[in-house]
Amino acid sequence: MPNLLQIIMYLVNKIKWQNSLIQLLNDYITWLEDAGDRPPKGTDITKLDYNKLTLDDPPKVVKIERADYKYLLKQAVEAGKPIKPVRRHKSSSEVPEHVRCAKCHAPHDYLYKNNGVHGQYQCKVCSALFNSKNHYSKDVILKCPHCEKCLEKIKQRSEFDIYKCKNDTCPYYIQALNQLSEEQKELYTVAPYYLKLRYVYRQFNLKLEDIKSYGLIESPVDLSRIHASPRLLGEILTYHVNYGLPAPKVAALIYDIHGVKIGRQTILNYAAAAGAQLYTLTQHYPYDLSDQICGDETYIRVGKKWHYICYFFDAKNKIILSQRVSEKRNTELAIRAIHDVLDHYIASEIPEDLNLIVDGNPIYKLAQHFLAQHGLNFDITQVIGLTNEDEVSRQYRPLKQIIERLNRTYKGNYRGTHGFKSQNGARAHVACFTACFNFLRPHQSLDGEVPVRIPFVHDDAKTMPDKWIRLLSFGNSVLQYTD
Ligand SMILES: [Zn+2]
Ligand SMILES: [Zn+2]
Incomplete structure (x- = not known):
């Protein structure tokens, strides 16, 4: 019989062995993370400082007046009071040769040192005061709107x-x-x-003009010239997009039912072509929107890297309003996505009380700053954290849950693609999903209706493949019209 000490020693050794195993597993996980095989982590909201992201009024922009020292010198001669270069008695009063007047460009011979330590100069020709580091050679200076001092x-x-x-x-x-x-x-x-x-x-x-342009999606095939009949194309899209079946399964299904052989790549190409054809329609359709618009990000694999999709979504009417794909989860991505949302209102006007619900990522606040600088105003409510600790989170929690559900729906659909070779391919897939979601997919919460009913698509078509064909032809006419 082992005594108590022996048992304890046995257990201690066992624990040691388990610990080393845990360490080994941890090292393995770290290695996997380093290898980039794990999806990116969410923003650590505890490390962010929200207080610092309050939106201040815009600054006063003061245009610096320009003058020409040659013209001023000539004028002074004509007036009988010529301006001569500065006479210096001490070498410490010398102004370096590269410094020129910020206003009239007079060379250093005409400049005084105003206060040696702070690098301020005064020009003898135009009497401008300037700082060689600060707003030297700038066209505008920014002033605080509260005290008018330079920023x-x-x-x-x-x-x-x-x-x-x-x-x-x-x-x-x-x-x-x-x-x-x-x-x-x-x-x-x-x-x-x-x-x-x-x-x-x-x-x-960033420039707003660059932000606006997203460009059309390149289509891998011309749907009007493919071998498959319109009916077969409609069936393929129904299986692959509505039901999220991976391309190999769709290929097997089509073969089992129709005896038609079709490659998996062909199926992916058809879906991408459909996305390219329907993208403009999803972005420009005059949707009827509610006041519950929320946004979120998710990630997808493009080549060997993780990319981000920023979604904006009308949670009440179940309409996807933006679907931006980007290599980085940065302010630019948030600006682009929010601009897509605002674009849906441009024809009518952005509602005064427009409030976008997003997660705690600061990119949305920064996007708000940027767009406000271009006269596009809206509010942002950030639902921070996963717990319902604060009043805001409690109030908007259901909305966040709705968009997280949308995220899962998309993920389920995306799984069937095994990642994308290019960003264009990813955009095409997202556009195809969005078109299906907005126009073809019935919703329980909408009493089994589709979010947006287009009479041409829905009135005469009885089956989903027929609806796809009609939607594609409608999307094509929109594309021709906007060109
Ligand atoms: Zn000057
Ligand atoms: Zn101030």
């Missing part, structure tokens, strides 16, 4: 630069400071970066 660029990022008003007597700053609780004041003395008390402006390096 300072504090950060430069790939998508935007951040400007801040550093004036300690700025009314914006003073008011924010006065509103702090005792606890916050204490925090501010030790870690001021946790609180946003000063006026901040983000200047985006």
Whole structure:
């Protein structure tokens, strides 16, 4: 009989062995993650600082007046008061040769050092004061809308630069400071970066024109010239898109039922061609929208990399409004997706109370900043975290659940494709899914009706393949019309 100590030793050894096994498994998981085989992680919302992303008023943009020093010098001669280069008595008052007046471009001979330490100069020709580092050679300067002092660029990022008003007597700053609780004041003395008390402006390096253009989707085949009959094409799309069956299964089904041999790649090509043909229709159809629009991101595999899809969705009327695919989950993706949503209102006008419900990712707030700078205004409600701790999350939780369900539906559909070779292929698949979702797929919550009923598509067609054919022909006419 083993004694108690022996039993304990046995157990301790066993635990040690289990621990080493766990360590080994952990190492394996890390290795897998490094190999990029795991889907990307969501944003760690605990690491984000929402307070810093409040939307401030736009800054005052002041155009710098330009003058020509040669013309000014000539004028001065004509007026009998010629301006001579600055006479310097000390070498410390020398102005470096590369510095020129920011306003009239006068060379360094005509410039005074105004305050040696801060690098400010004054021009003898036009009497402009300028800083060689700050707004030298710029066309405009940005001023704080609250105190009119020049904003300072504090950060430069790939998508935007951040400007801040550093004036300690700025009314914006003073008011924010006065509103702090005792606890916050204490925090501010030790870690001021946790609180946003000063006026901040983000200047985006993106252009709205570039954001708008997404381009049509390239079609791998011309659907008007394929071997399959329209009926067969409709059946293929029904199996593959409505039911999310993978291409090999669709091929097997078609062979079993009709005795027709069709390759899997051909099936994928047909679906992509349908997506290309229906994309314009899904983006420009005059939808009837509710006030419950929410957005979310999901990821798909394109080649060897993970790509993101940013969806916007009318949760009440079950209409997908945006379907942007991008290599990066960044502000640009959010701007593009939200712009698609706003585009649906352009004909009528963006409702004053338009409120988009999204997750806690800061890209949506940044997108709001960018679009507000272009006169496109709307609200953003961020439902942060998975628990119902705060009032906002509780109120909007059902909406988030609806979009998460949409996400799962898409994932189920996407699984049948085994990833995409190109972004164009991914876009085509997403467009095809969207068209099916908006126009062909009946919804339980809509009493078994489709979200958007097009009389031409639905009135005379009895079966799903027939509806696909009619939808494709409708989509084609829209495509011709918008060209
Ligand atoms: Zn000057
Ligand atoms: Zn200010």
